[in-house]
Amino acid sequence: RRSAPEELLAGLNDSQRAAVVHAGAPLLVVAGAGSGKTRVLTRRIAWLIDERRVHPGSILAITFTNKAAAEMKERVEDLVGRRARIMWVSTFHSACVRILRKEITALDVDETTYKSNFSIYDAADSKRLMSLVLKDLELDPKRYQPGAVLHWISNHKNELRDPEDAAKEASNSFEEAYASAYTRYQRRLREANALDFDDLIMMTVRLFQTLPDVRENYRRRFRHVLVDEYQDTNHAQYALIHQLCGHDLERGDTPGNEPSELMVVGDADQSIYAFRGANIRNILDFEKDFPDATSILLEQNYRSTQTILTAANSVIKNNAGRLEKRLWSDAGDGERIVGYVGDDEHDEARFVSEEIDKLVDTGRVKAADVAVFYRTNAQSRVFEEVFIRTGQPYKVVGGVRFYERREVRDALAYLRVLVNTADEISLRRVLNTPKRGIGDRAQACVQALAERDRMTFWEALVRADEAPGLATRSGKNIAGFVALIQELQSMVAADERPDVILESVLERSGYLSELEASDDPQDATRVENLAELVAVAREFSDDPQPGPSADPADVEAGIVAVGLGDFLERVALVADSDQIPDAPDGEDAGVVTLMTLHTAKGLEFPVVFLTGLEDGVFPHQRSLGDQPELEEERRLAYVGVTRARERLYISRAMVRSAWGAPSHNPASRFIDELPVDLVDWRRTAQAQTRWGRPDLAASSPARMGAPTAAGRRNFSAAAARADVAAKAKPARQIPSLSPGDRVLHDSFGMGTVVALEGAGDKSVASIDFGSDGVKRLLLRYAPVEKL
Numbered sequence: 001r002r003s004a005p006e007e008l009l010a011g012l013n014d015s016q017r018a019a020v021v022h023a024g025a026p027l028l029v030v031a032g033a034g035s036g037k038t039r040v041l042t043r044r045i046a047w048l049i050d051e052r053r054v055h056p057g058s059i060l061a062i063t064f065t066n067k068a069a070a071e072m073k074e075r076v077e078d079l080v081g082r083r084a085r086i087m088w089v090s091t092f093h094s095a096c097v098r099i100l101r102k103e104i105t106a107l108d109v110d111e112t113t114y115k116s117n118f119s120i121y122d123a124a125d126s127k128r129l130m131s132l133v134l135k136d137l138e139l140d141p142k143r144y145q146p147g148a149v150l151h152w153i154s155n156h157k158n159e160l161r162d163p164e165d166a167a168k169e170a171s172n173s174f175e176e177a178y179a180s181a182y183t184r185y186q187r188r189l190r191e192a193n194a195l196d197f198d199d200l201i202m203m204t205v206r207l208f209q210t211l212p213d214v215r216e217n218y219r220r221r222f223r224h225v226l227v228d229e230y231q232d233t234n235h236a237q238y239a240l241i242h243q244l245c246g247h248d249l250e251r252g253d254t255p256g257n258e259p260s261e262l263m264v265v266g267d268a269d270q271s272i273y274a275f276r277g278a279n280i281r282n283i284l285d286f287e288k289d290f291p292d293a294t295s296i297l298l299e300q301n302y303r304s305t306q307t308i309l310t311a312a313n314s315v316i317k318n319n320a321g322r323l324e325k326r327l328w329s330d331a332g333d334g335e336r337i338v339g340y341v342g343d344d345e346h347d348e349a350r351f352v353s354e355e356i357d358k359l360v361d362t363g364r365v366k367a368a369d370v371a372v373f374y375r376t377n378a379q380s381r382v383f384e385e386v387f388i389r390t391g392q393p394y395k396v397v398g399g400v401r402f403y404e405r406r407e408v409r410d411a412l413a414y415l416r417v418l419v420n421t422a423d424e425i426s427l428r429r430v431l432n433t434p435k436r437g438i439g440d441r442a443q444a445c446v447q448a449l450a451e452r453d454r455m456t457f458w459e460a461l462v463r464a465d466e467a468p469g470l471a472t473r474s475g476k477n478i479a480g481f482v483a484l485i486q487e488l489q490s491m492v493a494a495d496e497r498p499d500v501i502l503e504s505v506l507e508r509s510g511y512l513s514e515l516e517a518s519d520d521p522q523d524a525t526r527v528e529n530l531a532e533l534v535a536v537a538r539e540f541s542d543d544p545q546p547g548p549s550a551d552p553a554d555v556e557a558g559i560v561a562v563g564l565g566d567f568l569e570r571v572a573l574v575a576d577s578d579q580i581p582d583a584p585d586g587e588d589a590g591v592v593t594l595m596t597l598h599t600a601k602g603l604e605f606p607v608v609f610l611t612g613l614e615d616g617v618f619p620h621q622r623s624l625g626d627q628p629e630l631e632e633e634r635r636l637a638y639v640g641v642t643r644a645r646e647r648l649y650i651s652r653a654m655v656r657s658a659w660g661a662p663s664h665n666p667a668s669r670f671i672d673e674l675p676v677d678l679v680d681w682r683r684t685a686q687a688q689t690r691w692g693r694p695d696l697a698a699s700s701p702a703r704m705g706a707p708t709a710a711g712r713r714n715f716s717a718a719a720a721r722a723d724v725a726a727k728a729k730p731a732r733q734i735p736s737l738s739p740g741d742r743v744l745h746d747s748f749g750m751g752t753v754v755a756l757e758g759a760g761d762k763s764v765a766s767i768d769f770g771s772d773g774v775k776r777l778l779l780r781y782a783p784v785e786k787l
């Protein structure tokens, strides 16, 4: 079907139309939040297909999440019909996987090549591999933490610097050690036929750099490249775009060889991924990089009320060196912003919950219209507690990641081995899981054989009978394992459905029966999670869709991705914000959404609660003494405020418990930046101080019982909470940990033990949770498990 041109341009203002119909020179659309950038990009794709008769296969559109990609594709399909299915609408990572699966075998990587069935390592796999690397290099794990080394490497990769470049730049012995770890890490990745996330981009750039023919193929193919959220691209992604659009210096513009048309849309004020190497300069310098570029500015916001916009503008204007934008809305002033200061985080959550009830009771708001935002994943917990108590259905986007749970990782590791036996990290993970008598000593013997005869760990396992010093019993056990894997591999070779293979893995490996036999309640949860994973695989098999790296020609031919490799790829590419699939409309109407500010990017909700507005929470502690980081936090605040369409709530807590010790955080500076007259404070700090000093009361149990009305109130509330907490948390067994161990925390996700102190009930572990920082946790209470 085709839409009439008027239909494609309907509901767009003049500037938006200009962007949709623009042809030729690179186009930059810069505009504030909610001004229709994503809408314009989507319509432009439809316009290209319908009006300019561009073949959908020659369009590449890049979005920030897989979810955004799916939505965009759906929109375009609504406009131009099924033809749109063969377009590439994907994240940078998915697009690169597609390209690499096809082309990587041609790329020389240190005198060997990757195979096209390479594994994709996520952060946790990379950390495991890095631990091995650090051991190889005999680097002190206390001084050289895998997370820190990986972060350093990631920065280099985002800047397209290989180990050699990194070594050249190393300016002290510390960095020299890091650089040698980088070299070795890349080597081990290559031996495992695995790429980490940053490699996906870097290798594709390298592919295009070293193989001009391949690059030319893709250039000829993608005549149109469109990028949403351009402000969050890092240097490597930027280089990739340049490669694809033929705007590098080597290339002359000979006839028939014109550069592809490029459109990028973004908002420098919403750049919130500097910690992943995002470079705000990419957008600021666009006109310098593309001297013939056309810029279009969008100034009308269609999302929010004027009150919300004014609030957003008055916060962001405190950042230095930005282009002043005049964003306006004709939606009217709307409701005033509502502010609330809670006694503590529980009181704050209670307020949010009650307020949602009231809104829903009016009949004008559905629970699904409401989003609650916070700065760090850990903050979701209190909201969850309150929502469970009040019976308010909710979903947490992000948070404890399903795919990071130990049992889920174990199951996926089995599947990965079936597809790629060179994947040593996965292989070692499952080799003795469940226990099958293949201990460290046996593994060391196999390892020695692998090194001696220069083969992969798997090949050495297959020939374990030749391993010097291997005990007969271990040899038998290894043979059993090899037989198991080979048997399962025959299912893969026979194109068995992924869910069926997964079930066989869980049964034949003995993994499931071991869990089922256990009387640890955690193991029961594990069984449930595995059932969920099987359900995910079943859904994947039942609803065949083009895989993330399926070839468009295959898609056109109706060939769908249903193999085990496709399933693993789908799982590997699931980004944070894609954790929880949306239920179909209607089913979801009663569910409130909880998410971090980072995941909220690009989304909109009629009602938004922006919580935890305290200096030290948001802006984050780390940023307080650091101007660039503080400005990034402010952009995050701008993103948060501008998600709201009709109503915005802001809240903070006087006292927030942080790892057993309550802390009294001052109001966020972002609150002070809001115009006073826009906020209707329902309850203020002044109101609270009349009741005594909640900060002292909460931090000292002795004072909580002080015989004032307020004191008693606080005390009983605290006691009730302690009661709830005690019921919710049965006495835990204290996990025995040592530095370097990987753990999973219910709220913070994966972490690495950095240090331990105290003993027995008093054991305290310092655990590095990556972007959430290092936390000191009392192990008796902390919901951590050793991985």
Ligand code: ATP
Pocket (backbone or CB within 6 Å): 011, 012, 013, 016, 031, 032, 033, 034, 035, 036, 037, 038, 039, 040, 267, 270, 301, 302, 303, 601, 602, 603, 604
């Ligand atoms: P962000 O910066 O948050 O990503 P954006 O600039 O991408 O925002 P969109 O999400 O495309 O903005 O649009 C914001 C809202 O305004 C959407 O609900 C969209 O449908 C609506 N919208 C955009 N342009 C118009 C228009 N011309 N008329 C009516 N509604 C519009």
Ligand code: MG
Pocket (backbone or CB within 6 Å): 037, 038, 039, 602
């Ligand atoms: Mg957008």
